[in-house]
Amino acid sequence: MGLGHCEGLMEDDVYGSIASTEELMMVKTAYASDGVVDRRILSSIITPTPMDPLRALQIKWCVNGSAPKIVSSMVRKRDFVYVESSGIVMNHSMKKLNWVLSKNAAIGYAQTPEVCWVCHKNQSSSLLPKKLCRICRGRVCHTCRKPQELCFVDLHSRKVRKYKLSFCKRCVHAAHYQRTLEIAHDELVEENPWAPTSFEVEKV
Structure with missing residues (x-):
């Protein structure tokens, strides 16, 4: 929440704060230099109309890549899913009230049980390193894991x-x-x- 003063009308403030299309989001980033490097509109629940051009309710996704140059190599880009709502209404005193709200959407992920998908034994208490099969991506225990040595061509050195x-x-x-x-x-x-680009590999 912010409190302050700016010149212009309420409509100017709302119009400058929203972007109802992905193209407008890109233009807004170019003007504001807000650090957004990618963006998508996932769903438009309420879209602006000629009768109410500033009313919108959308679910958006964006990637923020802004970071000081001194730490840019150590800071990873972060993405967000958020709900954005905007509009102008009249209160009982016939005064205009405007709003532009953005709320991050919390996404819950199902917890994968720590069991070997081959023998179905629980691996949560095992002290051995937990591995995933590089083909099916299933969790495998030490007994059901079969390490294999494979050869690939290094894309840079052109060596096997x-x-x-x-x-x-x-x-x-x-x-x-x-x-x-x-x-x-x-x-x-x-x-x-x-090329070993699709695997997390350990050099022999």
């Missing part, structure tokens, strides 16, 4: 490097019995199957 990746028993078994024609087809569809 060997990496150790973690897979679950089921995916390793499926890979052993997958048809050769299916593997050849997938390699053609994949943009660069021999």
Whole structure:
């Protein structure tokens, strides 16, 4: 909440504070230099009309990339989902009241149980490092994990490097019995199957 004085009409204040389209959001960022590097309108519940051009209720998403240059390499960009509402009404004394409200939307995420998806044993009390299968992304315990050494081409040095990746028993078994024609087809569809860009890898 802010309190202060500015020259102009209430309509000027509301009009300068809202943007009902993604294009207007981009233009507003260019003028205000507010640090927003990307934005989307997720849903328009109430859209402005010719009869009420300043009334809006929208759900928006934006990415804020502003940070001092001295720490810009250490600060990660943050994104937000928020509800924005604006409008002008008349009170009982026939005086105009305007509002522009923005409220961050809290998003809850389901907690993934710490169980091995192969043997279904609880891993929450295990002292061993918890790993994910690089294919199915399922959580696997030490017993059901099958580390495999695979070779990839480094995009910068153009050298072949060997990496150790973690897979679950089921995916390793499926890979052993997958048809050769299916593997050849997938390699053609994949943009660069021999680059380690899609894996979090450990160099051997």
